[in-house]
Amino acid sequence: MKPNTSTDIAALHLLRLLQLADSFFPTGAFAFSNGLEGLAHLDILRTEADIAAALQVQIEEGLAGVDLPAVLHAHTAASEARLEGIAELDALLSALKPVPAFRAASLKVGRRFLESAAAIVDDPLVWAHRAGGGSHYASAWGVVCARTGIDAEIAALAFGSVALHGQTAAAVRLGLIGQSAAQRIATALQPALVAAMTSAKSTGLEEMGAYQPCFDIAGLRQPDLETRLFAS
Numbered sequence: 646m647k648p649n650t651s652t653d654i655a656a657l658h659l660l661r662l663l664q665l666a667d668s669f670f671p672t673g674a675f676a677f678s679n680g681l682e683g684l685a686h687l688d689i690l691r692t693e694a695d696i697a698a699a700l701q702v703q704i705e706e707g708l709a710g711v712d713l714p715a716v717l718h719a720h721t722a723a724s725e726a727r728l729e730g731i732a733e734l735d736a737l738l739s740a741l742k743p744v745p746a747f748r749a750a751s752l753k754v755g756r757r758f759l760e761s762a763a764a765i766v767d768d769p770l771v772w773a774h775r776a777g778g779g780s781h782y783a784s785a786w787g788v789v790c791a792r793t794g795i796d797a798e799i800a801a802l803a804f805g806s807v808a809l810h811g812q813t814a815a816a817v818r819l820g821l822i823g824q825s826a827a828q829r830i831a832t833a834l835q836p837a838l839v840a841a842m843t844s845a846k847s848t849g850l851e852e853m854g855a856y857q858p859c860f861d862i863a864g865l866r867q868p869d870l871e872t873r874l875f876a877s
C-alpha cells in the first residue's frame with residue numbers, strides 16, 4: 646500500500662528514521678565506548694558531572710567537527726547519486742580518525758548499519774555502496790537517510806542523538822552512572838547537539854577535524870587494558 650498524501654509520506658519518513666535510530670537496529674555499536682572505558686580506567690571519570698563534561702567534548706569536537714558534517718556531505722552526495730563523492734568522504738574520515746580503535750569502530754558499525762539498512766531500503770545506490778565495501782558510520786547514515794527521503798538536518802540531529810545515547814548507555818554499562826543520570830545527561834546536552842548540527846551545516850570538507858586528545862590517548866590505551874567491556 647503506497648502513501649497517498651504528503652502527510653502520509655512524512656509519517657513514513659519519520660517511522661523509517663525511528664527504526665534506523667532504534668537501539669535494537671543491528672549495528673553492533675553497543676560494543677564500543679569510543680574512549681569512555683579508557684578514561685574510566687585512568688580514573689578521570691568519577692561523577693555524573695565528569696561524564697557530562699566528557700560527552701560535551703565529544704559533541705563539540707567529534708560530532709560537530711567530523712561526524713555531523715560527514716552525515717550532511719554524504720546526504721548531499723547520495724541525493725545527487727555521486728558514489729565517487731561518498732568514497733572520497735570515507736577516505737577523508739579514515740584520515741580524520743587516526744586512532745586505530747576508533748577508525749575500526751566507525752568502519753565496523755558503518756558496514757553493519759549499511760548491511761542492515763540495505764535489507765529494508767530497496768535502493769540501487771545503497772546496494773551499490775554496500776557492494777563497494779561499505780563505509781564509515783556517519784557517511785553510511787547520510788547515504789541511507791538521503792535515499793529514504795529523510796531531511797539532511799533531521800538526519801544529522803538523529804545521528805547525534807544516537808551517538809549521545811550510545812555513550813550514556815556505555816557509561817551505564819561501565820557502572821559509572823545509573824539510568825536516571827544517563828537521561829539527565831542526555832537531556833542537558835541536547836542544546837549542544839543542536840549547536841553542533843548548526844555548526845556542521847557550514848563546515849566544508851577541508852574544514853573538518855577534531856581536537857580531543859584525552860579521548861585519543863584513551864583509545865590508544867584500550868587494546869592494552871587487562872580487562873575490558875568494549876572494543877574501543
